[in-house]
Amino acid sequence: MTLRAVNLSHLLTATATRLSGRDALVSGSARLTWQDLDARASAVAAELRSRGIGRGDAVLVHSPNHVEFLAAMFGVWRAGAVFAPANFRLTPSEVAGLAELTTPAALICHTDYADHADAVAAASELTGGTLWIGATSRADGAIAGLPTPQAGEPDEPVWNGDHAWYFFTSGTSGRPKAVVLTHDQLGFVVNNHLCDLMPGLGADDAQIVVAPLSHGAGIHLLPQVARGAKTVLPASTRLEPAEVWQLVETERVTNAFTVPTILTTLTQAPEAAHHDLGSLRYVIYAGAPMYRADQQRARAVLGDVLVQYYGLGEVTGNITVLPPDEHDRRPPDGVEYGTCGYPRTGMQVSIQGSDGTELPTGEQGEICVAGPAVFAGYLRNEEADAESFRDGWFRTGDLGMVDAEGYVYVTGRASDMFISGGSNVYPREIEERLLHHPAVAEAAVVGVPDPKWGEIGVAVCVSSDGNAADDEELRSWLGDSLARYKIPKRFVWWDEIPKSGYGKVVKRTIKQRLAES
Numbered sequence: 148m149t150l151r152a153v154n155l156s157h158l159l160t161a162t163a164t165r166l167s168g169r170d171a172l173v174s175g176s177a178r179l180t181w182q183d184l185d186a187r188a189s190a191v192a193a194e195l196r197s198r199g200i201g202r203g204d205a206v207l208v209h210s211p212n213h214v215e216f217l218a219a220m221f222g223v224w225r226a227g228a229v230f231a232p233a234n235f236r237l238t239p240s241e242v243a244g245l246a247e248l249t250t251p252a253a254l255i256c257h258t259d260y261a262d263h264a265d266a267v268a269a270a271s272e273l274t275g276g277t278l279w280i281g282a283t284s285r286a287d288g289a290i291a292g293l294p295t296p297q298a299g300e301p302d303e304p305v306w307n308g309d310h311a312w313y314f315f316t317s318g319t320s321g322r323p324k325a326v327v328l329t330h331d332q333l334g335f336v337v338n339n340h341l342c343d344l345m346p347g348l349g350a351d352d353a354q355i356v357v358a359p360l361s362h363g364a365g366i367h368l369l370p371q372v373a374r375g376a377k378t379v380l381p382a383s384t385r386l387e388p389a390e391v392w393q394l395v396e397t398e399r400v401t402n403a404f405t406v407p408t409i410l411t412t413l414t415q416a417p418e419a420a421h422h423d424l425g426s427l428r429y430v431i432y433a434g435a436p437m438y439r440a441d442q443q444r445a446r447a448v449l450g451d452v453l454v455q456y457y458g459l460g461e462v463t464g465n466i467t468v469l470p471p472d473e474h475d476r477r478p479p480d481g482v483e484y485g486t487c488g489y490p491r492t493g494m495q496v497s498i499q500g501s502d503g504t505e506l507p508t509g510e511q512g513e514i515c516v517a518g519p520a521v522f523a524g525y526l527r528n529e530e531a532d533a534e535s536f537r538d539g540w541f542r543t544g545d546l547g548m549v550d551a552e553g554y555v556y557v558t559g560r561a562s563d564m565f566i567s568g569g570s571n572v573y574p575r576e577i578e579e580r581l582l583h584h585p586a587v588a589e590a591a592v593v594g595v596p597d598p599k600w601g602e603i604g605v606a607v608c609v610s611s612d613g614n615a616a617d618d619e620e621l622r623s624w625l626g627d628s629l630a631r632y633k634i635p636k637r638f639v640w641w642d643e644i645p646k647s648g649y650g651k652v653v654k655r656t657i658k659q660r661l662a663e664s
Contacts, residue, residue, distance in 0.1 A: 152331040154302040155311055156224035158372045159185055166375045174214050174380035189300040191222020198275035202227030202303055205249045210257035211235040211384045212360050215280035219255045227303030231313040232361035236630045239266035244323055246271040249313055257281040307331045314460045325526035326460045335519040336463045340370045342492050343468045344454055345402055345429050350375035352401040357409055367404035388416030396422040402429040406569025407437035408600055414448040427452050434569035457487035465491045465520030467555045479550050486554040494518035503537050511558055514547040515540040565594025565602045570632050584624050586616035589644050591652050604635035615640040
């Protein structure tokens, strides 16, 4: 028997019914009530339905953070379709690749990204065409160019297992993958976030958005909507600490989701000392390790409000939590890393050896996870599913250990992936593009520590003709097809790249040589 699930759009429906006149969204001069936001979502749903888009159809969304991005999110769900948001920093060719993967029935695109829309249209059929957002909205609150429904659009019925969100990530091969998040699974995630990350969140709270809504910040939005907490969206598309701290004070912001590099930038900014930040209760950070000095500085500026979590898109962030009062916890003797917290409510962590055997306390192995927050698998990628699951456990690819009290420590990565500025970077994708350059015979990209970005990419190259190419030439070469955050910050030229006896590139040795030099 298949059970009925709750459509994620019902989070908005219920809150708009209960708190219709309360502030839902503030951005620049725009101040929308829950009733206003609900009407905009209905406008999107009505337009999608008029174009034949319904349950199970993928809708690719390409836009920076914007008022209408939120309307698109809930409008897609209200129509029963699958929300597939791309990182707005990706190049047109990269977004076209996501379209080939998800075969969207329609595209919702910000008006500033016409080149991306053209690339998607060339890569997929788009039976429902393109809906443009980002233009000035009409005075009646409807999205410009879309009809205003006479009555609220109903939430499409959905069932357990129905796809809700294609969360884009990449495998170690660098090829895009779409993590399948379902309505029922995300319903658990919403409750878990409320339980573990923001206890007591309610309608008098407010969040500020400082990271892309296409990824972790979008997941963080869902519990805000569920509890009626106001969302504050900075008007600038770039991170402006002065604007952020001004809004925290004037809108009495109580919580935020961020990544360590953004948090460090914000707390190092002089404007942080010029505003009243006393309303903050939870500043949640994830996505990469945070240097201890940066962590201490943030606590000195903000007080004990930091909440760390460890998680992947495949587990929707729900692996561990380290609450504010645990940030002074000391690791066991001989452990260099601080803890990322204890397992989230309803989730189980297992440290396993290469054969799947659970390892004892204090021994390093692969971090594996089970529980309702684990995703339903990758879209149309049985090979990746087989590699990522063993005996029902999701294999994170990260190495770690647990102490005697069950606290988790991430000690390394099983793959070559590194995290720069909170974004996952997969070297092979970059290496393959570098090897197309006529001056590059061999290439290996590694992540090295950096005080600002957490890690940066360094490309080690071997010349094909004895002449090293200019760094700016290589950056330009990569910039035509890669997002800026993926492009290595440094290029070095060696006579040869270290390899094992089996001819495999030894990146550990590369990192050691870079550190020595």
